Amino acid sequence: MRLAALKDAPYAFGSTWEHEKNRAEEEWRASVVSRTRFVAEADGQVAGMASVGEAGDAHTGSLTSFWVHPRARGKGVGDSLMLASVESAKEAGYDELLLWVTENNVHAERLYERHGFQRTGATQQVRPGDDRLEFEMSLRL
Numbered sequence: 408m409r410l411a412a413l414k415d416a417p418y419a420f421g422s423t424w425e426h427e428k429n430r431a432e433e434e435w436r437a438s439v440v441s442r443t444r445f446v447a448e449a450d451g452q453v454a455g456m457a458s459v460g461e462a463g464d465a466h467t468g469s470l471t472s473f474w475v476h477p478r479a480r481g482k483g484v485g486d487s488l489m490l491a492s493v494e495s496a497k498e499a500g501y502d503e504l505l506l507w508v509t510e511n512n513v514h515a516e517r518l519y520e521r522h523g524f525q526r527t528g529a530t531q532q533v534r535p536g537d538d539r540l541e542f543e544m545s546l547r548l
């Protein structure tokens with residue numbers, strides 16, 4: 408699913424399909440347990456995913472890997488993933504949930520705003536060698 412997301416939306420993630428396609432089994436297993444991961448399903452098929460984990464200190468969570476399968480877009484799957492992610496971040500005891508969104512990813516940013524996220528003013532390069540910017544957004548929990 409991760410590889411499908413990287414291939415489908417290379418503009419949306421800090422990593423790339425090329426970088427991850429040859430990951431060893433142990434690396435995949437480690438990434439599954441290092442964060443809380445949500446998978447959305449519809450009619451027995453994968454519809455999307457999201458992950459929540461610590462952002463740097465015990466009070467701040469990060470929301471990453473947010474992706475809805477193209478066949479499932481525009482149907483509220485992103486909202487469901489967001490509700491589960493926020494609930495999980497609250498249960499983990501975080502006061503704040505942070506995420507990064509690439510410039511011009513209007514659908515994603517609108518979804519985040521709808522759930523109360525606001526830009527913090529922080530920006531960074533999407534990844535080395537890629538000049539596009541991504542914006543940090545924050546939700547107080």
Ligand SMILES: CC(C)(COP(=O)(O)OP(=O)(O)OC[C@H]1O[C@@H](n2cnc3c(N)ncnc32)[C@H](O)[C@@H]1OP(=O)(O)O)[C@@H](O)C(=O)NCCC(=O)NCCS
Pocket residue numbers: 416419420473474475476477479480481482483484485486507508509512513514515517518
């Ligand atoms: C951004 C994303 C998560 C939104 O998920 P979603 O479940 O479709 O969210 P919504 O139902 O709120 O729809 C988002 C928008 O897409 C529009 N949309 C409707 N049908 C669509 C379709 N078939 N394909 C694409 N977008 C569609 C919706 O009308 C909505 O428009 P709005 O922004 O004007 O409100 C999803 O488009 C996605 O995975 N994109 C690629 C990966 C990505 O950008 N992830 C975010 C990383 S920060």
